[in-house]
Amino acid sequence: MIPKLVRLSRSAPKDRPLAWDTYWAGIRATGAAGEVLWDSGTDQEFLSYKEVLLRHLDPELPVVDIGCGHGSFSRALAGLFPEVIGVDVSAHAVNRAEDESAEFRNVRFQVRDMTAPGAEKDLPREANVFIRGVLHVLGAADQAALAENLRLLVGQRGSVFLAETNFQGNPVEYVSHLGATSRSIPAPLERAIRGLPMPGRFGPEERSRALPPTAWQLVEDGPVAIETNPATGISGQGRVPGYYAVLRPRT
Ligand SMILES: C[S@@+](CC[C@H](N)C(=O)[O-])C[C@H]1O[C@@H](n2cnc3c(N)ncnc32)[C@H](O)[C@@H]1O
Known part of the structure; x- marks a missing residue:
């Protein structure tokens, strides 16, 4: 399968913002029958976060959904925050999110x-931050730059909630988990391999590098299941082992 993966991923633009916008x-379609790999079309994963969000994020503050994609989590957050x-x-993701x-x-x-x-x-000062599936697609320097912006955004009262895939395996094991075989690759997965940078993983180790304990207080963390498009056709394999954390900047 390796030569096939290499061949498919060769076409992805090297410029990351361009790759995302082209993707x-x-x-053309989102949801369970759509083309977006990380979109399960259900609110099951969001509901698994709800208690954590209610426990730690100030409900009077706005929330910024960073790397919102087509906005499915932004819409779910609308029921919890003003x-x-x-x-x-x-820009194409934002257009789609606005339409939906x-x-x-x-x-x-x-x-x-x-x-x-x-x-x-121009974003609210003192906001909560929700970030799902973004840090694991950024390199270390971009993660550090993002962390600095998070610190300025949350101010004294906001908190950061992050949820990321943390698959412990190599790229072949990862795509196999998502239903790829040497004969076929589920369409949403093939679209992501063709168009996007190869994702990494983001767990406790990566979190303490990107958001170091000297600068960030870890309020809560743990394992989580990241739900993906059910196109694998294999029961349970649309879920990827993930990691969530709630953090606040140290003053
Ligand atoms: C895997 S998708 C997750 C989308 C959304 N959070 C969700 O869970 O449905 C990653 C998103 O991050 C966006 N993204 C990547 N790099 C970014 C950056 N530097 N600033 C803002 N958004 C970014 C991409 O365009 C994409 O929509």
Whole structure:
């Protein structure tokens, strides 16, 4: 399977923001029958986070959904917080998120590279942050740049909730888990391999490198199941082992 993976991934643009925007430009359908690999089309995963969010995030503050994609988690957050701002580096993702969220009065979206210096400007000061499936697709330098923007964004009262895939295996084991065989690859997985940078993993070790304990207080963390598109067709394999954490900057 390795030569096939190498051949498919060769076409992905090396420029990451361009890769993401090109990926989102090609998406015609979301949800369980759609084309987005990390979209299960259900709120099951969000419901597994709900108690943690209610326990630790100030419900009076707005929440910024960083790397919001087509906004499915932004819409779920709209029921818990007064205002949700979804931000994404891809203009096509933001357009789609806006189209899918027209009925939500307290949700808005902005195009923004959250690893860029000053990216937190014009976003609410003192906000909660929700971030799912973004840190594991960034390199170490971008993770550190994002962490600095998170610190400025949350201020004194906000908290960061993150949930990321933390699959302990090599890329072949990862794509096999998601239903790839030497004969066929589920369409949402093939689309991601063709168009996007190869993801890494993000667990406790990566968290303490990107958000070091000297600068960030770890409030709670643990394992979580990241739900993906059910296209694997293999019961239970649409779930990827993941990691969640709640953090606050040290003053
Ligand atoms: C795996 S997707 C997760 C999308 C969404 N959080 C979800 O769980 O449905 C990663 C998202 O992060 C966005 N992204 C990648 N790099 C980014 C950056 N530097 N700033 C903002 N968004 C970014 C991508 O465009 C993509 O929508």
